[in-house]
Amino acid sequence: MRFADTEDSRWPLWASVKRPARYVGGEYGLIPPKSGDGIVRICLAFPDVYEVGMSYLGFQIFYGLLKELPKSDVERAYCPWVDMERAMRERGEVLGSLDTGRPLRDFHAVAFTLQYELSYTNVLTMLDLGGIPLRSADRSDGDPLILAGGPGAFVAEPLADHVDAFFVGDGEVLWPRAVEVLSATMGMSRGERLRALASIEGVYVPSFWDGSVIKRQVLLDLDGGFYPRRMIVPSCGIVHDRVAVQVFRGCTRGCRFCQAGMIDRPVRERSGDSIVEQVRELLEFTGWEEVGFLSLATCDWSHLGEVMEKLQPLLNQRGVKLSLPSLRMDAFSVALAASLDTMRKGGLTFAPEAGTQRLRDVINKGVTDEDIDAAVRAAFEHRWDRVKLYFMMGLPTETEEDLRGIWEVCRRVLKIGRSMVKRPEVTVSLSGFVPKAHTPFQWEGQISMEELRDRGRFVKGLMSKERAVKLSYHEPGQTFLEGVFSRGDRALGAVLEEAWRRGARFDGWTETFNLDLWFEAFHASGVDPYRYTAPRRLEDPLPWDHIYPGVSKDFLLSERERALGAVVTPDCRHGTCNCCGFPPASCPVLLRNGGLSHGN
Structure with missing residues (x-):
């Protein structure tokens, strides 16, 4: 049940679609809305269905962070599946948050995460169903600011006509700064608020871009940053149904095809003690029966063996299983996996x-x-x-x-x-x-x-x-x-909108993908x-x-040249600094090893 509702009139709507549990809300672990004036009300919007979005750890982190900040409050929204969209349009329903049903148009800001390029039409679906004009240029002072972050923010231009401001980098760094600005500018015009957001390093506002480089913001100390000690427990089965704990960020293995390994450098590890404490708290709060250690390469985490040993009695006592979503291709990783039921x-x-x-x-x-x-x-x-x-x-x-x-x-x-x-x-x-x-x-x-x-x-x-x-x-x-x-x-903004108007939805799902619609849209848009x-x-x-993601163009060019010569570049954690462009004075890998020689 939503906090604001005693009897929700949308039960007939939910009953008319598949998987109504996606839309009911009322999950265990929700925090009641804050009351009073002067609160910046933010809706975290995930442009895919509930069971995909609820598996995204970032929303669990930012939900807790924005609830903890005194000047902000937060709710969540997910993209309705095509049957629910159809039913909502037939009934004239407005898309609201899952938490209270507040229409998206009534928030101060709606913040999308851009995890996958083929979810962009769903961004437009959520804006339109939420009563918000699709294009930034068509929004008035009464409309919410549309924000976006995630990997898609590093290639922002395809959505620059539809998103007001992009957050480039770690949300734990950017959100507190953004909330301060949004709170201080409440009541000002839309242009004034966006100009103020554009003054934050790491925020790209297309309408006020002055030609400067937007530098990714990095949380260097993961233990010192915010991490959740409670989680929202889903109301139905989700893709990754477990306590999710991020053990480190970044990767220096240097796979040349991997964008995540390039834009999330350097490697920053959580300490073993902090992970043990977080797992204990989350298991106690949620009652989940599985824990997943998340990172780009979990078996590379230097505290893995130590933490598994410390957690084993607790996991055995509660009957909780541990999973490692990413395995190295070596016998050690397999032996580690074999020890986990x-x-x-x-x-x-x-x-x-x-x-x-x-x-x-x-x-x-x-x-x-x-x-x-x-x-x-x-x-x-x-x-x-x-x-x-x-x-x-x-x-x-x-x-x-x-x-x-x-x-x-x-x-x-x-x-x-x-x-x-x-x-x-x-x-x-x-x-x-x-x-x-x-x-x-x-x-x-x-x-x-x-x-x-x-x-x-x-x-x-x-x-x-x-x-x-x-x-x-x-x-x-x-x-x-x-x-x-x-x-x-x-x-591509015009193409995206044209394809959406022709019916493109959930392009990452095989059962709904229609390439013909896209070619029609490309043709119509010239x-x-x-x-x-x-x-x-x-x-x-x-x-x-x-x-600027933190790795330099010179480094990428040198890596391209080495690729064409089939020359391997070793992981910098085990020897030489590869001069990727991240400032050496703040690189945790260099600091942990007492400084490394440079070479390529």
């Missing part, structure tokens, strides 16, 4: 990414054939009989030999498995490579949908005679559209989509050059 539910998943050593060196994956063999041998030794392998197609310099290498890796894995278990299974997931902004491959071309299909069929043909190997590959049309928006400019997936000249300005 949670990990025994299914097969183990590894990501070689490429089929040959040459191509893995191009992308700086840091995995050898020996690593692959050791990892899968350890998996089968520990009596797993299913292994899932992730690969990409269309990587820079890829050849037919590299595609054949995918089958060779699978055949080798299967051979090892058959020597150790009765009926081994190998599942292969193939996805198309998307060159991402702020990576060494941001200048590379993306192969066409037709070529992706051809390469997928080629690999499938190699594997067709082996029943123990199951293959799936990502829809090429979705890969293409992701590639367009991941390196997009402001011209925009050529293929120019976004074409190679970029190194000397040309890029639409995201004004957003």
Whole structure:
């Protein structure tokens, strides 16, 4: 039940759609709204369905943070599925928060997280259903400010016509500053408020951009920053149904295709004691029966063994299971997983990414054939009989030999498995490579949908005679559209709106994706989509050059050159500083190691 409602008139609406639990709210762990004037009322908006959005740890963090700040209050909203959108429009319903039902148009600010390019049409759906004009230029002083953060804020231009201000960097740093500004400017005009937000370092306001570089804001001390000691417990099953604890941020392994590993540097670890304390508090508060340690590479966390040992008595006493969402491809990680009952539910998943050593060196994956063999041998030794392998197609310099290498890796894995278990299974997931902004491959071309299909069929043909190997590959049309928006400019705003008006919704979901609508929108808007997936000249300005993530363009160019020569760059945590561009004086990796020599 919502705090503001005793009998909600929307029960008939909820009863008319699938999964009504997505819309009811009233979860355990909600904090009542603050009363009084002068409170900045913010709605955190996730542009996907409830069970996806409730699995996003960022909202749990920012909900607690904004509730704790004295001048702000916060509620949440998620995107209605297509059946609910249809029903709401038929009834004339306005989208409100899940917490109290307050319409989105009645908040001071609505803040979206941009986790995935194919969720952008859902941003427009939520704005429209919430009674808010789609375009910034059409909003009045009475409309809420539309904010956005997350990875999508690092390539902001495709949404620059629709978002008033982008937060670039860690929300724990940016939100307190933004709340102070929003509180101090309450009652002022929309333009005055946006101009004040633009004065905050790390906030990009397209309408007041003066040509300066927007520098990502970084929370260097994770223990000193805000982290939740209570969580909202979902009212129905969600994608990741567990206590989620972030053990560190950043990654210096340097995979050249990985945007997250580039824009979230440097590595910043939580201490073992703080994680133990947080897990104890969250288990006590929520009653969850599983804990997940989150990071880009959890097995790299230096306190992992120590914390597992300290938590084991508590977990055993409560019957709570621990899971590690990311595993290194080595025997140590597999042995670690084998000690966790949670990990025994299914097969183990590894990501070689490429089929040959040459191509893995191009992308700086840091995995050898020996690593692959050791990892899968350890998996089968520990009596797993299913292994899932992730690969990409269309990587820079890829050849037919590299595609054949995918089958060779699978055949080798299967051979090892058959020597150790009765009926081994190998599942292969193939996805198309998307060159991402702020990576060494941001200048590379993306192969066409037709070529992706051809390469997928080629690999499938190699594997067709082996029943123990199951293959799936990502829809090429979705890969293409992701590639367009991941390196997009402001011209895409009109395309986005046109596609949405033609019915594009939940483009990341196969059952609702319709590429024809998008090509109609590109044609109607006079925009050529293929120019976004074409190679970029190194000397040309890029639409995201004004957003500085912390790694320099010189570093990305040097990494691109090393990639084309298949030269590996080692992880800086284990030796030489790679001069990525982050200020050495504040790099935790350098400080922890007492300073490192520089080299490349």
